[in-house]
Amino acid sequence: AQSVAQPEDQVNVAEGNPLTVKCTYSVSGNPYLFWYVQYPNRGLQFLLKYITGDNLVKGSYGFEAEFNKSQTSFHLKKPSALVSDSALYFCAVRRPTGTASKLTFGTGTRLQVTL
Amino acid sequence: DGGITQSPKYLFRKEGQNVTLSCEQNLNHDAMYWYRQDPGQGLRLIYYSQIVNDFQKGDIAEGYSVSREKKESFPLTVTSAQKNPTAFYLCASMPSDTVTGELFFGEGSRLTVL
Numbered sequence: 001a002q003s004v005a006q007p008e009d010q011v012n013v014a015e016g017n018p019l020t021v022k023c024t025y026s027v028s029g030n031p032y033l034f035w036y037v038q039y040p041n042r043g044l045q046f047l048l049k050y051i052t053g054d055n056l057v058k059g060s061y062g063f064e065a066e067f068n069k070s071q072t073s074f075h076l077k078k079p080s081a082l083v084s085d086s087a088l089y090f091c092a093v094r095r096p097t098g099t100a101s102k103l104t105f106g107t108g109t110r111l112q113v114t115l
Numbered sequence: 116d117g118g119i120t121q122s123p124k125y126l127f128r129k130e131g132q133n134v135t136l137s138c139e140q141n142l143n144h145d146a147m148y149w150y151r152q153d154p155g156q157g158l159r160l161i162y163y164s165q166i167v168n169d170f171q172k173g174d175i176a177e178g179y180s181v182s183r184e185k186k187e188s189f190p191l192t193v194t195s196a197q198k199n200p201t202a203f204y205l206c207a208s209m210p211s212d213t214v215t216g217e218l219f220f221g222e223g224s225r226l227t228v229l
Contacts, residue, residue, distance in 0.1 A: 009155075032214055043119075043205055043220030044158075051215050090157065094214050099165070101148065101173065101212065105157040 002027040004093050004106035012112045013081045021076040021109045023091030033074040034092040034103075035065055044090060050074060061085070081113045117142045119221035121206050126226045128193070128200070136191045136224045138206035144219070146212040147189040151175060152203040152223075161204075164189055165212040193226060201228045 003026045013019045025031055032051055036044040048059025055067045065076045074091060091106040119140045128134045140147065146165050150158040160173030164183040178197025183189055189208075193200045203225050207218040 004157075034217060036218075036220075041223070041225070043121075043207075043222045044218070045220070046217040049215075049217055096214055098214065099212050101160060101163045101171065102214075103160070103218070105159075107155055107157045 002031075002093055002095060002102070002104050004091050004104050006089075006091055006106035006109045008109050009107075010110045010112060012114065015083050015113055015115050016080050019078050019081040019085070019111065019113070021089050021091075021111060023074045023076065023106060024072050025074060025091070025093045026072065027093050027095050030096050031074075032094040032096060033065075033067060034094075035059065035063070035074075035076050036090045036092065038088040038090065038108075040087075047076070047089075081111075083113050083115060086111055086113045119206055119208055119219060121204075121221035121224050124222065124224060126224060128226060128228050130228060131195045133192055133194050134226065136193070136204055136206075136226070138189045138191065138221060139187055140189075140206075140208045140219075140221075141187060142208060142210075142219060143186070144208035144210050145186070146209040147183070148207045148209075148218065149173070149179075149181065149189070149191045150205040150207065152205055158205065161191065163212075200226055202226060 034049045035047040038044045050067045058064045122137045148163040149161040162181040164170040180192045206221040209216045
């Protein structure tokens with residue numbers, strides 16, 4: 001079985017400060033990892049993914065994530081938060097075998113950026 | 116512009132009624148998915164279709180049905196057998212059902228049972 005944990009229901013950060021949204025995973029074999037963002041009453045938007053290669057992945061809107069195999073983590077980061085980054089963030093994992101349908105989402109972390 | 120259109124955005128249903136949520140995409144994607152989102156539970160897969168005229172049950176298919184008669188369309192019917200249908204429903208697609216691919220989502224449909 002595969003799983004994703006997002007240990008923080010909410011993260012609060014001041015605009016201009018760096019932000020981190022945490023994600024840890026459990027999966028057999030090498031993981032394929034994804035981050036999505038959801039604004040209120042909207043669908044999810046893809047931010048970035050790790051498939052293989054460089055452990056630091058850069059994505060949309062200035063976000064990046066670091067894959068750490070030993071800690072089974074894939075934390076989302078941004079050097080300088082914006083108020084417009086306030087949204088719900090989901091981490092997701094797939095195994096390298098099987099189908100795309102076997103995508104497991106975390107429960108989400110709400111990011112609140114204040115002035 | 117290409118994308119996924121879900122309708123209606125908001126839907127109210129009386130207990131015992133079936134309702135159908137529409138999902139149309141003009142991205143020319145083969146694979147389509149339906150997810151259910153509940154507060155604090157993340158997304159759970161209801162049904163998916165890798166190709167026209169074929170679909171598979173996801174993790175929580177009971178009380179739901181789908182069809183895939185056209186590549187562009189993947190409607191979801193919430194039947195009266197679904198015990199707790201109030202939720203936010205998301206349709207998604209991918210070019211093909213590959214493990215490295217990312218999903219493209221519609222804007223969602225919020226169903227409330229009165």
